[in-house]
Amino acid sequence: MTRVLALLPNPVAGKGRNDAAVSAVAARLREAGLGVRELRGADAAESERLARAAVADGVDGLVVCGGDGMVNIAAQVLAGSGVPLGIIAMGTGNDTARSLGLPIKDPLAAADAVVSGRTRVIDLARSGDRYxxxxxxxxxxxxxxxxxxxxxxxxxxxxxxxxxxxxxxxxxxxxxxxxxxxxxxxxxxxxxxxxxxxxxxxxxxxxxxxxxxxxxxxxxxxxxxxxxxxxxxxxxxxxxxxxxxxxxxxxxxxxxxxxxxxxxxxxxxxxxxxxxxxxxxxxxxxxxxx
Structure with a gap:
């Protein structure tokens, strides 16, 4: 069965300068035989809402393109779900990707990490209902x-x-x-x-x-x-x-x-x-x- 992934880019980063890289990542995932559902939120709140809807609809993974802020949005959606998160580091800090040993300046190499399907389980920190x-x-x-x-x-x-x-x-x-x-x-x-x-x-x-x-x-x-x-x-x-x-x-x-x-x-x-x-x-x- 084909894995279907939701692809969620940062809606405000780079003023569109990352669009080509996001398109290249989507193409790499599709070339590997994965289904890709591209999501486009106008802001952080809409991005989170779209991600929640995609996960509720049964996607096999959520892939974010951006920095630690996008990872944070994904954490709110995926905490406790078992649905894997893929990280295509395109932000300023990229500390989550760095801590996981993922590529920082090579979006296609990061996409290949998603294609491999290898996963790791990590902890989250929680304050109230936020992670x-x-x-x-x-x-x-x-x-x-x-x-x-x-x-x-x-x-x-x-x-x-x-x-x-x-x-x-x-x-x-x-x-x-x-x-x-x-x-x-x-x-x-x-x-x-x-x-x-x-x-x-x-x-x-x-x-x-x-x-x-x-x-x-x-x-x-x-x-x-x-x-x-x-x-x-x-x-x-x-x-x-x-x-x-x-x-x-x-x-x-x-x-x-x-x-x-x-x-x-x-x-x-x-x-x-x-x-x-x-x-x-x-x-x-x-x-x-x-």
Whole structure:
């Protein structure tokens, strides 16, 4: 029986510049003998609605073309369903694809991973009725994400680097209250990140060591340091070298509540919600082509 896949591109990315790549991916899937149902949402809400309808109609997989925001949309639709997710990385960060070892700059190679049919089961993180795949940022990292999302130029990692410099000028430590599997902490810090995966922002390994399928969340805390220390530590985020800094803490939990005044959290690179938020791990909630 022919596998039928729903193909869902980012409706706003690239102002149409990705259209040719999406068409090439659809052609590669069809050449491999797969059925392809192309979906075109005008915005994120319509894209999610179309994806839900396709899954309810019985497609064998959902393939998204875009970045971590598109993966986040798919996670809301596919959580607990067993329907596999295919990822054609075409976004700015692409941290989910990177964590899964999928091609980042080669859409046709990513399509071939879907064609192979090999799957992997990973965890999701959930807050209320919303899921995320990679990292929830709640501090300096969230402020950087918000600034970067507002920038039309440049693209890629350089955008995050410039956003960091801009945010540093005015950033002050935040007073957090954390509940870590029932243990309460009160601490002033620069950031708190909750990782299901190990990177955000295009390869920044803030939650270095987090694994997508271990049934745990990695909560990383960076206590108060002078701003110059953040500048010195930033390059080490790409390798995980920041884990040796005296201000670094890592806690592995199944459930965490993060509270702080006036902080908006980001997850999978998208605005997620105001603190306080309670996040729990949902083991084995998502099947992916990988």
């Amino acid at each position: 995320f795949v990679t990292v929830l940022a709640a501090g300096f990292d969230a402020a950087v994400n918000e600034r970067a999302n507002a920038m039309a130029w440049p693209k890629g990692q350089l955008k995050y680097s410039l956003a960091i410099l801009a945010v540093l000028k005015a950033f002050r430590p935040i007073h957090y209250t954390l509940d870590l599997d029932g243990e309460t902490r009160h601490v002033d810090g620069m950031l708190v990140s909750v990782g299901n995966g190990d990177s955000m922002g295009g390869g920044l390994k803030v939650t270095h060591g987090a694994e997508l399928d271990d049934g745990l969340l990695d909560v990383v805390l960076f206590t108060s340091v002078p701003r110059r220390e953040l500048i010195k530590t930033y390059p080490k985020l790409f390798s995980g070298g920041h884990t040796g800094h005296p201000a670094y803490e890592r806690h592995r939990v199944r459930r965490v509540t993060v509270a702080a005044p006036g902080v908006v959290a980001y997850a999978d690179g998208e605005r997620f919600g105001d603190l306080p938020l309670t996040v729990e791990v949902v083991p084995g909630a998502l099947t992916v082509y990988a």
